[in-house]
Amino acid sequence: MTAPDERHPVITPRRVRFDWSATPLHWIPGEPVATHFINVLHLLLPAGERWFVRVYKQALPLVADDPVLHGEVKGFMGQEAVHAYSHQGVLDRQMRDQGLDPRPLTAKIEWVFRRLLGDRPPLPVVPRRAWLNLRIGIIAGIEHYTAVLGQWILDARALDDAGADPVMLDLLRWHGAEEVEHRSVAFDVYQHVSGAYWRRFVAFFAGVIAMPLAVYFGAAYLCAKDPTLAGVRPRPRDYRRAVRKGLLPSNRFMVAAARRYLRRDFHPSGECSTRRAAEYLAVSPAARAVARAEPGRSGDE
Numbered sequence: 423m424t425a426p427d428e429r430h431p432v433i434t435p436r437r438v439r440f441d442w443s444a445t446p447l448h449w450i451p452g453e454p455v456a457t458h459f460i461n462v463l464h465l466l467l468p469a470g471e472r473w474f475v476r477v478y479k480q481a482l483p484l485v486a487d488d489p490v491l492h493g494e495v496k497g498f499m500g501q502e503a504v505h506a507y508s509h510q511g512v513l514d515r516q517m518r519d520q521g522l523d524p525r526p527l528t529a530k531i532e533w534v535f536r537r538l539l540g541d542r543p544p545l546p547v548v549p550r551r552a553w554l555n556l557r558i559g560i561i562a563g564i565e566h567y568t569a570v571l572g573q574w575i576l577d578a579r580a581l582d583d584a585g586a587d588p589v590m591l592d593l594l595r596w597h598g599a600e601e602v603e604h605r606s607v608a609f610d611v612y613q614h615v616s617g618a619y620w621r622r623f624v625a626f627f628a629g630v631i632a633m634p635l636a637v638y639f640g641a642a643y644l645c646a647k648d649p650t651l652a653g654v655r656p657r658p659r660d661y662r663r664a665v666r667k668g669l670l671p672s673n674r675f676m677v678a679a680a681r682r683y684l685r686r687d688f689h690p691s692g693e694c695s696t697r698r699a700a701e702y703l704a705v706s707p708a709a710r711a712v713a714r715a716e717p718g719r720s721g722d723e
């Protein structure tokens with residue numbers, strides 16, 4: 423494998439498929455609460471990543487004067503569309519086939535991304551372009567976390583040691599690896615269309631402050647609707663216990679990532695490892711199946 427370009431790696435969608443027929447509801451054996459903490463990703467990502475694609479359709483003309491970035495944005499949109507579709511498969515099959523119906527909550531999440539964060543500014547006094555720039559800034563902040571969490575899950579050996587389901591781990595690690603691959607795109611788009619540090623700061627908090635609440639309430643919802651769990655509620659000590667086991671990232675990890683992002687000289691290419699992402703994509707069962715079926719399209723072979 424040649425050395426990957428950390429700053430401008432090739433960004434190509436891989437049209438992966440996953441078979442959920444053998445994945446148990448609690449895909450980390452004996453760890454239903456830790457499973458549902460990570461399952462919150464499946465609740466948020468389909469609606470959230472479809473929203474990224476809608477916002478970036480508007481951003482594309484704004485980066486047309488930079489052909490490299492323009493091409494990377496198209497690759498980014500393609501990857502995010504496949505991510506959304508793939509996590510939707512977990513909701514529609516892996517969860518619902520086993521009696522956990524997430525639709526009442528995912529309908530509300532869809533409303534947040536389609537309406538609250540839609541094209542119409544929340545206040546009539548906000549110009550459309552400023553609203554677009556703010557949403558591009560929010561996406562840049564979220565994409566910092568998808569990249570560092572992608573790197574985290576690539577390296578999370580404790581999930582293998584705990585016997586986590588290999589199909590679910592492949593979904594999360596294939597996705598994580600592609601997040602690492604395209605980690606610079608959202609930041610570069612933001613710098614290109616706006617670049618104001620104050621807006622990056624405000625947008626980061628607007629997007630990220632909701633994250634701990636979403637994770638807690640999402641996990642509580644999944645525990646409440648799980649037909650095999652009678653009245654189990656996720657508690658802070660459940661989270662801390664899973665962190666100690668290495669099954670979840672710590673609060674310290676999340677806060678340290680925020681502090682790095684808010685440095686004025688931050689750039690995502692200084693985070694994570696494209697080499698590590700490429701190493702995983704070379705062995706990922708889902709990515710390898712695409713590489714065999716579509717040689718030359720995956721970017722890996």
Ligand SMILES: [Fe+2]
Binds near residue numbers: 501505568597
């Ligand atoms: Fe993604």
Ligand SMILES: [Fe+2]
Binds near residue numbers: 502565601
């Ligand atoms: Fe992403």
